Amino acid sequence: MTAFPANIKSMLTRRFALIAGMLMLASVTVSACAVQETNTYPVEIFSEMHYAQSFRMQEPPRLAPPADSVVFVSAGDASQVLDVPDKRERKYDPAVAGNLYRVNCSVCHGDLGDGEGKAKRHLISDESFYAITNGTAYGAPPSLIDSKLEQDVMVSFVTSGAIVMPSFGKLLPEEDIRDIVNYIFDSENGLR
Ligand code: HEC
Known part of the structure; x- marks a missing residue:
């Protein structure tokens, strides 16, 4: 030292x-x-x-902000902010509507609307909790191509739901539900 x-x-x-x-x-x-x-x-x-x-x-790791992010300064002037497009006038676009259908409905009703979604085998399984407690399995999701419901009735049905069928009124805006039903009825670019 x-x-x-x-x-x-x-x-x-x-x-x-x-x-x-x-x-x-x-x-x-x-x-x-x-x-x-x-x-x-x-x-x-x-x-x-x-x-x-x-x-x-x-604590769990957090996401760092993107390297090139910039500080948010303003949302623009009032006239821009208040200019909310009226979605009821949204034009039906089968690409958008088809995507909405696939994300929200195909898991049960199938990509083609024939009722052959991936969830079907779980719904109709004899080993499901439902089957064990009720003695019989639940029914398969119905085919939407063969549904006899009128277009407007279908919109209300999808909005309110049933037992397994979710009430989409709580999940999607009205115009999305209309788009999806349009897509189901669309014989050119949709399911029928
Ligand atoms: C979790 C599975 C599931 C999802 C997701 C689902 N459905 Fe259903 N759907 C059902 C079942 C099961 C029925 C039969 C009624 C019941 O048992 O609740 C049904 C019934 C229907 C019917 C009535 C058909 C008829 O002729 O009686 C329509 C229309 C329908 N669904 C449309 C849709 C649309 C559109 C979506 C997506 C926005 C959707 N469903 C998402 C399971 C589902």
Whole structure:
């Protein structure tokens, strides 16, 4: 150590004191989260660290903002902000409507609307919870191509739902439901 100038020596001593202090603190913390029997639970292996705001490392990782993101300044002037397009005048587009159909309906009614969706075998399974508690399995999702419902009646049916059939009025805006039903009835680019 003789080769070290005095200022480096004192720096090392300070660093040593700091490390020793941190170790002592750590041992206190460790003993505080060792097995306890006097807390809420009969035996507690970890202390309830979620009460400590500082334990951020227990939180799930967060997404960092994109590297080239910029600070949001303004939504534009009032006339722009208040200019909300009237969706009731939205034009039917089979590409958009088909997508809505596939996302919301095909899992039960099938991509082709024939009732052959992926959920069918679970619905009609004799091992389903429904079958076990009721004695018989639920019915298969009906074919929408063969449905006898009028177009407007179908819109109301889809809006209100039934038993397994969800009430889409709570899930989709009216114009999306109309689009989907248009798509079901569309004989050119839709399902019929
Ligand atoms: C979770 C499965 C499921 C989803 C998702 C689903 N349905 Fe259904 N749907 C059913 C079942 C099952 C029935 C029969 C009624 C019942 O048991 O609830 C039905 C009945 C219907 C009927 C009545 C047909 C008739 O002739 O009686 C229409 C129309 C219909 N669904 C359209 C849709 C549309 C449109 C969507 C998407 C927006 C959709 N369904 C999403 C399961 C589903």
